[in-house]
Amino acid sequence: MLDFTASGLIVDNKEAHWSDFLTPKYWPLWISIGILRLLCALPYHWGLWVGKQLGRILYRLMNGRRHVTTVNIQLCFPELTPDEQRQRVKEVFENNGIGLIETGFSYWKNENFFRSRTEFRNFDLLDRQLEKGNGVILMGWHFSCLDLAGLLFSLHGKPCSTLYRQHDNPMLEWFFTNGRKRFSHPVERQKTRQMLRAMRNNHCIWYAPDQDLGRKGTAFVPFFGHPAATTLATTKMHQLNGSPLVKLDCWRKEDNSGYILEITSIDNFPSGSEEEDATLINRVIEEGIRKAPEQYMWVHKRFKTAPPGEKNIYKATKPD
16 A cells, blocks of 8 residues: 655555665666766766756657647747758657756756756745745746755755646656755655745745646646646635735756746736736746757657647647
C-alpha cells in the first residue's frame, strides 16, 4: 500500500528510503541516476554540451514525442516557415536534454556556483507582496530548467513551497521529492490544507497551471490562439487565503552564461470570472514562453483534451 505526503513517499507506513528500491526492477533507474550524477560532475559548459547531444539523440529516437512537439510548434508558431518550425522542434529537444542535466545540477551542484550567474529582475515586487504577510502564489510554467529554477529562486532567500503531481513510479517520486527538498518544500497538489498552511506562513507557493488536466475543473480558453483545457484552480487558490498572484519566468541566457529570473505582476486578477482569469493566465504564460520559446516543454500534449465535437489533434495528424 502506497500513500504520499508532503514530507515524501510513504512505503508500507514508513517514509521511503533509498534502501526500499534495491530490487532488480529498480536497477535500470539506479544506473540512470548514477550516470546523471557523473555527468553533473563535469564542468558546467561540458554538462550543457552533453545535454544538447542527448537531446539530439532523443529527437531521433522518440518518434511519438517528436510528433507531439511538431504539432505544438506548427499550431503555436504559424508565422514560422516549415524549415524554421523543424529547427525549433530540434531546439526544443536539445533544450530538454540540457534540462535533464540542469535537474541534476539543482540536486547536486554547489549553489554558490550559480550566485554570480543568476540575474534577478523585479524581485522588489515580490518583496513588497510578501511584506503584506499573506503569502504569494508564484505562478510558473514548465520550462526546461524547471528544477534548477527552484534552486536559483532559493538563492534570493524567500521560503517556497512547490506544488507537484505525484509520480506513478514510487522510486522516481522518492528521487524527485527528495531532490527538491534541497531548495523547497514539496507539496502534492491535492494537499489543500498543507497549501493553505504554507500561505498563512507567508511562503511563496510555486504553481504551474500550463498543463492539460482533462475536462474536470477546466475551461477552454486560448493558448497561442488555440482553445486549450485550462485549469480554474488558480482562482480557487487565491480564494483560499487572498494571496496575491505574481509570475516567475526563468530562462537560460542565449550565450549560456547564466540564468534570468524575472518577477512580473499580473494585473486585473482576480477578475470576478474564473474563465476570464484562465484566459488572462494563459496570456501571461504565453508572454513568458516567448522570451525563450525553445526552452519550453513542448513535448507535453498541451492540447490533448479536444473541445466538444472536435478530434484529438495529435491523433488527427500522422507522426513522422
